Amino acid sequence: MNKFDFLYDKSIICLNCEHTFVTKKVRQGTQAVASRDADFCTYYKEQAGNPVLYTVCVCPRCGFSFTEQFSSPLSAQARKHVQVKITAKWTAKEFGSVRSLRTAIAAYKLAIYASQLTDQPYSVKAGLCLRLGWLYRYLKDNAEELRFLRLAVEQYEQSYVHSDYRVGDKEMSEVRLLYLIGELNRRIGEFDQAIRYFSKAISLKGQTIETGIIQMAHEQWSLARETYAQQQKQRVGS
Numbered sequence: 428m429n430k431f432d433f434l435y436d437k438s439i440i441c442l443n444c445e446h447t448f449v450t451k452k453v454r455q456g457t458q459a460v461a462s463r464d465a466d467f468c469t470y471y472k473e474q475a476g477n478p479v480l481y482t483v484c485v486c487p488r489c490g491f492s493f494t495e496q497f498s499s500p501l502s503a504q505a506r507k508h509v510q511v512k513i514t515a516k517w518t519a520k521e522f523g524s525v526r527s528l529r530t531a532i533a534a535y536k537l538a539i540y541a542s543q544l545t546d547q548p549y550s551v552k553a554g555l556c557l558r559l560g561w562l563y564r565y566l567k568d569n570a571e572e573l574r575f576l577r578l579a580v581e582q583y584e585q586s587y588v589h590s591d592y593r594v595g596d597k598e599m600s601e602v603r604l605l606y607l608i609g610e611l612n613r614r615i616g617e618f619d620q621a622i623r624y625f626s627k628a629i630s631l632k633g634q635t636i637e638t639g640i641i642q643m644a645h646e647q648w649s650l651a652r653e654t655y656a657q658q659q660k661q662r663v664g665s
């Protein structure tokens with residue numbers, strides 16, 4: 428048995444240059460979950476089989492990097508930006524085989540850049556920043572993790588304001604988004620914002636069937652309030 432049997436080759440058509448290339452994906456249902464953090468960051472028994480490593484597709488020909496959530500087709504304007512800013516500087520790199528955390532991180536950074544150049548929905552940019560933050564969490568690189576969680580919060584807040592959070596992510600409901608913005612704010616130390624968003628999530632209690640999220644919002648709201656109160660006390664004391 429091959430060590431990487433859980434991977435398969437998927438043919439992808441580049442959203443930019445239409446070149447067909449092969450990238451690895453994780454077979455659905457083959458990976459056992461070990462644990463999950465409150466912001467949905469998931470740890471698998473075999474972290475090498477974490478599907479997050481393989482979410483981004485990198486076109487070896489033009490360098491355009493994207494996920495299945497990207498809107499297509501790209502506008503003529505967007506293609507022009509990609510040509511000048513990415514393809515003109517691109518030297519072929521291999522992203523189509525087994526990925527380490529470092530390789531996955533490089534792929535996400537390319538995709539974030541491509542998402543900005545082609546004006547993707549806030550929800551798409553937010554999802555990329557969040558997952559890149561998780562990759563740094565797996566590496567225990569706290570500073571880089573927080574840097575990308577901060578960017579994710581900004582994009583998710585915009586996604587909430589502009590109501591584009593269902594684009595490309597059918598699982599994302601209003602209550603889940605509010606909860607997630609709360610939790611990410613808590614993690615970056617913005618406790619007052621965290622409390623605000625958890626309260627907004629809790630206020631949807633009677634209007635959602637996602638009672639698990641309401642429960643989590645209650646728990647994380649208490650946690651954020653406790654930490655915030657402690658922090659205020661220390662400030663007064665110092």
Ligand SMILES: [Zn+2]
Binds near residue numbers: 441444446488491
């Ligand atoms: Zn391409």
